[in-house]
Amino acid sequence: MSETTIAVIDQPAGRAGTPAGGGPELPVPGRAPLRRAGRLLGSGVRRIVAIAAFLALWQIAPTVGWVDRAFLSPLSEVLDTWWGLAVGGDLWTNIWASLHRSLTGFVIAISIAVPLGLLIAWYRAVAGVLSPLLAIFLNTAAVALLPVFTLILGIGDTSKIAIIAYACFWPVLYNTISGARDVDPLLIKSARSLGLPHIKLFVKVIVPAALPTIFTGIRLAGAGSMLVLITTEYVGAKAGLGYMIISAQFNFQIPEMYAGILTVSIIGVAFNYLLLFIESKVLRWRA
């Protein structure tokens, strides 16, 4: 799971870097804009080609009979169904239910984990003692604790939001602490040589220096929130994309099932790009 997460994150990160690097007004020779447009078009085509091939295969394989239509509906049928659900309004109810849960959990986790992480990093000794424990929490699949959350908080939204917040919490906390601990000692020395008081050193040097690492944690949390969200909705829910997918499968409405999966995929990608966009705005200074 972690491998795919990293792959998902890496690819758009490289992409987000390219336009940012071209941003500053570097002197451009006369014909360069044309060439640049050509290059952009070229890279656009390159980026789309694999996805297009995949979608084509999805359409062709069940139509031609390479796979059983009963198990894999052709893309056109899935899109038809998706459109019907969108017009009918069911889709939006489910999307809203899911987004509400995942975003609430995600935001709660970040707003606790970032300040707490900075506080822990502030006390170096505490951070050293806590790190091994944090590594255990970070590497224990959050959904393993789903029964615990259900036991204590029941099966409603509270327990779902709580476990999403729990899953998002650890990567953000861990990365915030390590980001704040691993600040280039020379930067700290340089700031200290100015007689900067401790608290200002923290605000003016350590926090900005830790931001890139904190954002890595936030993006991991974003991917994690989607994963846990769908899992919790499989287990017991009356609305949401996970519920939509699993109930379609129960009722053998295979196109509906794939329409749900497609929606999850689109939201996941969109969410990751949104986080990358925010990151590129906040960390404009990065190479």
Next chain:
Amino acid sequence: MADHTEIRIRNITKTFPARNSGALTALENISLDITAGQFLALVGPSGCGKSTLLDLIAGLTSPTSGELTIGGRPVTGPGLDRGVVFQQYALFPWRTAQANIEFGLEVKGVPRRRRAERAREMLALVGLTAFADRYPHELSGGMRQRVAIARSLAYEPEVLLMDEPYAALDAQTREALQEDLLSIWRRTGTTVLFITHSIEEAVYLGQRVAVMTARPGRIKRIVDIELPDSGGGDPRSTPEFVRYRREIWELLHDEVRKAFETQGSGYVAGKAVTASV
């Protein structure tokens, strides 16, 4: 030149706890006076404690024994009366050149508008006006070091401490920055302590060159440099320059060999150091 001592170092010793339960003497009984407005270059074999001495003057560490005053005041910690320039620039990557230069002024509590004004003056002084809005990663090594120097000069410290600031730069950039530094120094009258491992650089820049011994670091000799007016030519090619360079090379030569030998036999060196404490 005013006759008052800016940096007064008296019998400074600095020891560090060592791994084998002994102590490592980095600096031993150092005494050194630098008068206000003077440019002193400090050379010594690697590991002789040059940077430790600079850290002490910067107030980043405190001496084990001895006295250290700046402008008559004992050094108790870092402060804005001193500016430090490091070899690796130490610019804040999230701040533009302009904002980096403003950093010290913010610490000093200079109002925003005055800060921006001052930063622009400093950018002009180091010839980087056009690069005010660039982030460090968009600047070359030489430009970064000029920003770092401008940042340290911006809040008008009495003393500029430079720790091998040009060691990471190529020869051409290094020479250009040496000239820049001399002209800035002449204009601002700041007292400069310049650490380098290049004898040539020390003779070219320093009014005086202090030579340190191998560890434990002591001041071996201070050479006053008086180069004749080269009439616009390169002072490095005058016979006086060559003579100074040779003199300092000879002073250093033994020390470099000693440093090499002690580093080559760590155990013996450790015992010797323990015995000397």
